[in-house]
Amino acid sequence: MNTKGFTTSILHSDRAGGIEHGSLHKPVHFSTTFEHASSADIAAVFQGKQAGYTYARQINPTVVALEKKLNLMEDGLATCCFASGMAAISATFLSLLKAGDHLVSSAFLFGNTNSVFQTFQNFGIEVTFVDATDAANVAAALRPNTRAVFVETIANPCTQVADLAAIGTLCAARGLLYVVDNTLTGPWSFRPKAVGAGLVINSLSKHIGGHANALGGSVTEVGNFDWSTFPNIIEAYKTGNPQNWGLVQIRKKGLRDQGACLSPEAAHHISIGSETLVLRQRAVSSNAQQLAEWFAARPEISRVYFPGLPGHPQYERTRSLFRHAGSLMSIELKPAYDVFRFLDALELTILTTNLGDNRTLAIPVAHTIYAEMGAARRAEMGIADGTVRLSIGIEDIEDLIADFAQALDKAR
Incomplete structure (x- = not known):
C-alpha cells in the first residue's frame, strides 16, 4: 500500500520499478516489437498468462510507466492509455456498449464528447442527455437497457458541477457502470473513486501533461464496479479476477482493434509534465x-x-x-x-x-x-x-x- 504523498509518489514512480543505467526517468522505448526467450514465453504472454510485451499498439514500456503513475494518481487498480482524451472516451464506450444499449450522459459536455455521443446513436446506441447537476434527472432517464452513466466533474465551458456523489449512489443501487471524466478537476483535486465511479477518464493533454506538447488520454479502473454483472463482457475476457474484465476488454478493443495507441514520445512528455x-x-x-x-x-x-x-x-x-x-x-x-x-x-x-x-x-x-x-x-x-x-x-x-x-x- 502506498503511504507517501501525492507528489512524492508521482515524482519517484519510475525509480520504484528500477530503471536502466540509473536514469531518473523511464527512457523512451521506440521499438514496436519485442523479442521473447522461447516460443512458450511468447504464447504465454499473448494469452495473458505471463507478463510481457507483445506489440506496441497494445503495450509499450514507456507507456506502461505512465500508466503506473496515473494509477497512483487515481488510486486505481489498472490504467490504459490512449492517443488522446477523445480516443479514451470513444474506445471505452465502443468497447463496452452495443446496439440496443442505452447511455445516460450529462448534457453539459465538452463539444467533441457531445459530438461522438451523437455519432454513437448512428450505430444503435441510445444516448439521453440530462442536467446532471441533480441526480433525480439521471434517475428519471434510466431504462431497462441502460448500461452506463457518464458525467464530467466540472463542465466546459459554463462550469456546472455534476451531482457526483448522489449519482454514484444511484448507480451503485441500480448496478450501473458509472464513468466520470476527471479532466477539469484532476486527480489531485478530486478522485472520482470516492463517489463510486467505476471508470475514470482523463485527458492527459490538459492539467496532467500541462505543457501543450503532447496529446494523450487514459481510462482507470478503480475497483468499484462488479464486472461479473455486466452483460457485454466477451467470454474470452472472463478469466481471472472479474475486476480486470472491463479494462481488459477496453484495452483489447480500443488498442488492439481500434489502434488508438499513445506514442512513447508523448507518454514521456506527459510523464515528465505530471511531476509538477x-x-x-x-x-x-x-x-x-x-x-x-x-x-x-x-x-x-x-x-x-x-x-x-x-x-x-x-x-x-x-x-x-x-x-x-x-x-x-x-x-x-x-x-x-x-x-x-x-x-x-x-x-x-x-x-x-x-x-x-x-x-x-x-x-x-x-x-x-x-x-x-x-x-x-x-x-x-x-x-x-x-x-x-x-x-x-x-x-x-x-x-x-x-x-x-x-x-x-x-x-x-
Whole structure:
C-alpha cells in the first residue's frame, strides 16, 4: 500500500520499478516489437498468462510507466492509455456498449464528447442527455437497457458541477457502470473513486501533461464496479479476477482493434509534465479564484461562470468535493461590448483552444468549438454569443489583471 504523498509518489514512480543505467526517468522505448526467450514465453504472454510485451499498439514500456503513475494518481487498480482524451472516451464506450444499449450522459459536455455521443446513436446506441447537476434527472432517464452513466466533474465551458456523489449512489443501487471524466478537476483535486465511479477518464493533454506538447488520454479502473454483472463482457475476457474484465476488454478493443495507441514520445512528455501537477494546480487555481472575483466586479461583465464564487449554483458542492475550484472559467460580456474586439485587444492572453496549460488561454466558444452544435443546443448549455472561455495559467496575477483590464477598456 502506498503511504507517501501525492507528489512524492508521482515524482519517484519510475525509480520504484528500477530503471536502466540509473536514469531518473523511464527512457523512451521506440521499438514496436519485442523479442521473447522461447516460443512458450511468447504464447504465454499473448494469452495473458505471463507478463510481457507483445506489440506496441497494445503495450509499450514507456507507456506502461505512465500508466503506473496515473494509477497512483487515481488510486486505481489498472490504467490504459490512449492517443488522446477523445480516443479514451470513444474506445471505452465502443468497447463496452452495443446496439440496443442505452447511455445516460450529462448534457453539459465538452463539444467533441457531445459530438461522438451523437455519432454513437448512428450505430444503435441510445444516448439521453440530462442536467446532471441533480441526480433525480439521471434517475428519471434510466431504462431497462441502460448500461452506463457518464458525467464530467466540472463542465466546459459554463462550469456546472455534476451531482457526483448522489449519482454514484444511484448507480451503485441500480448496478450501473458509472464513468466520470476527471479532466477539469484532476486527480489531485478530486478522485472520482470516492463517489463510486467505476471508470475514470482523463485527458492527459490538459492539467496532467500541462505543457501543450503532447496529446494523450487514459481510462482507470478503480475497483468499484462488479464486472461479473455486466452483460457485454466477451467470454474470452472472463478469466481471472472479474475486476480486470472491463479494462481488459477496453484495452483489447480500443488498442488492439481500434489502434488508438499513445506514442512513447508523448507518454514521456506527459510523464515528465505530471511531476509538477500539484505545483501548477495550486498556482492556476489561486490565479483563477482572484480573476473570477475581479471579473465579477467589472461593469462590462454580465456573468462569471466559476464554481469558486459564492453565487455559483454548485458552490457548496465544489467546496465539499474538490481541493480547489479549478482553472477554467467563462465570462459573458454585456451586449454593449464586442467579444471579438475584447479578444483582439488581449496582449498576454493567448487566443487558442486548450485547457490546463501553463499559459492563460481564451476563446469565443459560441463561434468556434461549439459553433457546430447550433444555437438551440448552445442555449440549452447556457452558452451565449458573448461567452469567452478562459483557461487560467501560472502567470503573475498582476500581469493577468492588467491585460484583461486594458482589453475590456477597448471592447465597447
